[in-house]
Amino acid sequence: MKNSIAERVADFLKNFPPFKSLPYPDLLDLSNQVQVVYLEKNAILFQVGDAAHQNFYVVKDGAIGLSVISNGEEILIDQCDEGDIIGLRPFFAKNQYAMAAKAQEESILYAIPIEIFKPFVMQNQEVLNFLLESFASNTRNPYDIDYKGKLISENSFIAKQDPEVPYFQPIVYSKKTITAQSTDLVEDIAKLMSSHKIGSVIIEENQLPVGIVTDKDLRFKIATGKFPIRVPVSQIMSAPVITISRDISIAEAQLLLLKHGIGHLCVTRDGTPGSKIIGILSEHDILVVQTNNPGVILKLVKRATKSKDLKAVREKLTALIKNSIESNIPIQHISNLAGEINLAITRRAIYLAIEKIGEQPPVQFAWMNVGSQGRREQLLLTDQDNAIVFEDVEEERYEKVKNYFIELAKKVNKTLNKVGYEYCPAEMMASNPLWCKSLSEWKQQFSTWIFKPGEKGIMMCTIFFDYDYVYGDERLTNAITEEIFKNIQNNQLFFAYLGTDALRNPPPIGFFRQFLVESDGEHKDTFDIKSRAMLPLIDAARLLILSNHFTGVNNTMERFKKLAELEPQNREFFEACAEAFANLMYFRTREGLSQDSGGRFLNLKELSKSDKVKLKNSFQPIHELHAILKQRFQLSYFT
Amino acid sequence: MSFDWFRKTKKEAPQFWKDYLSGFQKQAGNPLSKRYVVFDCETTGLDPKKDVILSIGAIGIEGDAILVNDYFEVFLEQDVYRPETVPIHGILKTGKEEKLTEPEAVIRFLSYIKDATLVGHHTNFDVKMVNQALKRLDLGKLKNKKIDTNDLYQKHKGWQSDQYSGLDELCAVFKISKSDRHTASGDAFITALIFLKLKKKLRI
Numbered sequence: 001m002k003n004s005i006a007e008r009v010a011d012f013l014k015n016f017p018p019f020k021s022l023p024y025p026d027l028l029d030l031s032n033q034v035q036v037v038y039l040e041k042n043a044i045l046f047q048v049g050d051a052a053h054q055n056f057y058v059v060k061d062g063a064i065g066l067s068v069i070s071n072g073e074e075i076l077i078d079q080c081d082e083g084d085i086i087g088l089r090p091f092f093a094k095n096q097y098a099m100a101a102k103a104q105e106e107s108i109l110y111a112i113p114i115e116i117f118k119p120f121v122m123q124n125q126e127v128l129n130f131l132l133e134s135f136a137s138n139t140r141n142p143y144d145i146d147y148k149g150k151l152i153s154e155n156s157f158i159a160k161q162d163p164e165v166p167y168f169q170p171i172v173y174s175k176k177t178i179t180a181q182s183t184d185l186v187e188d189i190a191k192l193m194s195s196h197k198i199g200s201v202i203i204e205e206n207q208l209p210v211g212i213v214t215d216k217d218l219r220f221k222i223a224t225g226k227f228p229i230r231v232p233v234s235q236i237m238s239a240p241v242i243t244i245s246r247d248i249s250i251a252e253a254q255l256l257l258l259k260h261g262i263g264h265l266c267v268t269r270d271g272t273p274g275s276k277i278i279g280i281l282s283e284h285d286i287l288v289v290q291t292n293n294p295g296v297i298l299k300l301v302k303r304a305t306k307s308k309d310l311k312a313v314r315e316k317l318t319a320l321i322k323n324s325i326e327s328n329i330p331i332q333h334i335s336n337l338a339g340e341i342n343l344a345i346t347r348r349a350i351y352l353a354i355e356k357i358g359e360q361p362p363v364q365f366a367w368m369n370v371g372s373q374g375r376r377e378q379l380l381l382t383d384q385d386n387a388i389v390f391e392d393v394e395e396e397r398y399e400k401v402k403n404y405f406i407e408l409a410k411k412v413n414k415t416l417n418k419v420g421y422e423y424c425p426a427e428m429m430a431s432n433p434l435w436c437k438s439l440s441e442w443k444q445q446f447s448t449w450i451f452k453p454g455e456k457g458i459m460m461c462t463i464f465f466d467y468d469y470v471y472g473d474e475r476l477t478n479a480i481t482e483e484i485f486k487n488i489q490n491n492q493l494f495f496a497y498l499g500t501d502a503l504r505n506p507p508p509i510g511f512f513r514q515f516l517v518e519s520d521g522e523h524k525d526t527f528d529i530k531s532r533a534m535l536p537l538i539d540a541a542r543l544l545i546l547s548n549h550f551t552g553v554n555n556t557m558e559r560f561k562k563l564a565e566l567e568p569q570n571r572e573f574f575e576a577c578a579e580a581f582a583n584l585m586y587f588r589t590r591e592g593l594s595q596d597s598g599g600r601f602l603n604l605k606e607l608s609k610s611d612k613v614k615l616k617n618s619f620q621p622i623h624e625l626h627a628i629l630k631q632r633f634q635l636s637y638f639t
Numbered sequence: 640m641s642f643d644w645f646r647k648t649k650k651e652a653p654q655f656w657k658d659y660l661s662g663f664q665k666q667a668g669n670p671l672s673k674r675y676v677v678f679d680c681e682t683t684g685l686d687p688k689k690d691v692i693l694s695i696g697a698i699g700i701e702g703d704a705i706l707v708n709d710y711f712e713v714f715l716e717q718d719v720y721r722p723e724t725v726p727i728h729g730i731l732k733t734g735k736e737e738k739l740t741e742p743e744a745v746i747r748f749l750s751y752i753k754d755a756t757l758v759g760h761h762t763n764f765d766v767k768m769v770n771q772a773l774k775r776l777d778l779g780k781l782k783n784k785k786i787d788t789n790d791l792y793q794k795h796k797g798w799q800s801d802q803y804s805g806l807d808e809l810c811a812v813f814k815i816s817k818s819d820r821h822t823a824s825g826d827a828f829i830t831a832l833i834f835l836k837l838k839k840k841l842r843i
Contacts (some may be wrong), residue, residue: 003710004824005698036705038835061814106814108832111704 006031009110012060016083018130019058026120035111036060039103045086046097052090055111059084062107063617066099077328079104081613088131090114091121105617173246173267173281179204182211182234186222189213189233200264200280203237207276209266211237216263238262245271246278250286251333254294257283258340294320294337301344305352307418310345314381314419317341321379322593331582331589332557339376339555343369343470345419346386346412350471353411361408362401365390366472370428374466375538375554377585380592380599384413384421385428385463387435389442389476398438405436428463439476443483450487453497462501465542466554481551488546492633495547499633502539503626508532508619515604515612526601529588533619537581540625547632556581577625580618587615655746656778662754663782675700675786676755677834678711679826680765681728683721687767691719691741693730695748695769696823698831699755703839705831711751712824713744728821745772756784760806760830763787788830791837809833 009031013019019027035055039045045064046053057064064080077099080086086101091114121128179202180189189201193215203211213233221227221236242256243266253265267279297316304310317338324334350367354360371385372378388409393401409430417423430436437445446464449457465484469477488494506528509515516532517525534556541559548566553559560578564571592599607615652660678697684690692715699709714736730736739747748769759765762785770780792809793802806829810817815832819825837843 002712003707004696004712004819004822005710005828006707008819008828009707032708032710034707036707036832036835037703038832038839040836040839043839106836 018127021126045101056087060108173279209241211239307415349415363391364473366476368467374468381420388430523601530600583618674755677758677831694823696827
């Protein structure tokens with residue numbers, strides 16, 4: 001009896017390796033033995049440690065996430081789409097799965113019995129090679145054009161084997177912690193540190209950490225004579241201590257060090273300051289594990305004295321980003337690190353400019369990054385967008401004060417340009433008198449944008465509403481924020497304008513799910529990932545977070561994560577948006593690094609099949625987001 | 640002769656029918672069969688009294704998996720023929736498919752389904768069509784349990800069970816590609832996918 005369902009299965013499989021290499025009648029026989037399995041979203045196909053199944057699997061529809069458990073946390077290693085193979089392990093090893101496979105969306109899989117496939121493997125050298133390569137190279141498809149450097153497979157614990165992913169290794173901390181009491185004298189503690197040859201001591205009370213003393217404290221507070229040597233240590237110790245649990249990854253520890261600008265973390269039993277001390281982790285411990293390290297880069301920033309030094313640092317950062325992308329390190333993490341370093345570079349540039357002018361700023365000011373820099377989404381060297389706000393001054397001083405800051409901004413803009421951040425073609429830079437204003441001028445400016453929202457004003461809003469405090473007096477930027485929120489409260493018209501603007505971006509895919517490419521011009525036939533896919537998410541995230549009256553998050557991924565918290569009923573959807581944005585950023589960054597461009601225009605021909613599927617999946621939330629905007633801000637009247 | 644007449648009606652049921660029925664008796668002691676058979680008939684029309692089956696397609700499900708080799712498809716030789724329905728099912732009176740007589744097809748169908756629970760979209764219609772064919776053989780009705788994916792869908796939606804949703808609508812809702820729609824086996828496979836999804840959602 002002819003089996004038309006088996007034919008249907010065979011017709012699907014024949015498009016993908018290794019089935020491609022099989023003669024059709026064999027493929028048909030094989031297809032006859034297939035089971036069609038349906039998995040609900042989040043259903044688990046197999047867990048780490050599960051006994052091997054009798055089948056391996058081919059994804060027909062949907063997406064399956066492969067993850068390993070590292071540091072007590074599940075880490076997604078790869079997403080398998082249409083045509084990808086999962087669960088080869090039983091072919092080669094008769095033991096348990098080393099990865100977990102979980103449906104990230106509703107999925108249909110073809111389960112192929114291993115016993116039945118084995119004879120085909122043995123008879124067909126090409127098939128055997130494919131499976132061996134898949135298994136050995138840790139890629140799910142070694143024929144994929146961009147497989148190099150991908151770390152994909154359920155075959156092994158990547159975290160244990162691959163030196164390229166040190167980020168996910170658990171921290172190695174020193175367990176012999178030297179502690180002291182807060183009543184101990186500084187002198188005794190210094191002696192203790194010398195005799196143990198250590199750079200820091202945790203101060204404890206009842207085995208709980210209450211403070212920390214480091215070489216730096218001794219240098220700054222004792223050696224300078226600020227405190228006498230025989231005071232109780234409680235007077236000079238730093239408190240509170242930043243604590244972590246033993247199972248966090250190097251990546252997280254590193255981020256904490258960067259964030260707090262410190263060199264030591266205290267490891268406690270449950271990671272909180274309220275539990276017993278079990279060790280200490282220093283920056284040095286991390287350095288030992290990692291040589292090409294963001295901490296080192298950051299140090300270099302601090303030591304830079306010329307724009308040339310900063311440029312060298314930025315080149316190191318690009319190399320780091322490239323490496324991380326190739327190692328499949330989550331884009332969120334890469335972007336956090338790059339954000340910190342970009343910020344440090346700008347801060348240093350400002351510091352150096354002030355030094356060069358040789359005169360301290362006449363009044364308090366704050367430097368803001370705006371646009372993509374303000375959102376800390378700048379992984380590639382795109383153009384700089386920034387602004388300055390300075391304290392209000394008497395009219396007669398205004399001219400002189402403003403000139404100082406324009407002068408300062410010119411120097412900073414120039415340095416940043418030398419580092420590699422192009423001048424903004426639209427002159428949205430602090431050296432432009434328009435964007436170097438006093439606090440009341442800025443308040444006025446934002447009010448105008450909000451209450452008279454013309455098309456141009458709205459464009460300015462989308463750029464300037466994503467401002468990020470960089471340097472100077474943060475109270476000034478906070479004052480602007482307050483003013484904005486006062487003005488947008490219940491301001492339906494403003495939100496409607498912002499919403500209409502968010503809907504103006506061209507759609508990414510057509511009715512038949514085909515990519516819509518640019519029809520003419522320099523970028524003809526390429527896909528504009530920025531305006532067709534990223535801007536809709538960026539704009540929607542900004543609008544939704546503003547309408548939720550939430551400040552302090554600029555980053556689009558973080559905005560979506562915050563929205564997921566603020567609106568638990570839409571949690572899943574907003575999380576999907578955050579993930580979609582991360583994927584898009586990954587694609588753009590990869591493109592930009594390989595083409596040495598802004599990565600905005602993707603050449604679809606160079607994308608692999610699975611990349612295209614992944615890319616299309618990232619478009620999914622856009623449509624629904626637009627529906628939400630239309631409904632929430634009643635945009636039917638406007639569009 | 641009256642005796643002959645009597646014998647004819649009381650004649651012993653054919654072996655295949657006995658085998659079919661015994662599948663259900665066996666169940667008394669054993670646990671219920673976990674096998675589902677999703678099936679679909681292409682017919683000459685929608686009137687079970689006048690129309691006849693042109694083809695039957697069916698596929699088995701066990702647990703959460705469709706078993707591709709647990710497959711059934713037949714085309715039937717029929718005298719009733721309605722040119723106006725050809726565009727829907729695409730079966731020509733003298734098509735190239737190998738065709739069986741109706742009794743032969745029914746016999747094979749019974750031996751294939753055994754005691755499985757029958758699943759279909761508006762399965763009552765398909766069951767009626769088969770029952771009519773059985774009646775023409777002087778046999779009783781199908782004994783299998785039945786599940787209608789339309790009922791499941793309405794239940795899943797929380798709607799009244801007398802609402803009607805077509806297979807095309809469900810394909811759209813469950814994002815199932817509609818290739819091979821309106822062949823018996825194609826519809827059976829589509830229905831099987833829908834059933835797997837609903838089965839999970841309703842925790843059957």
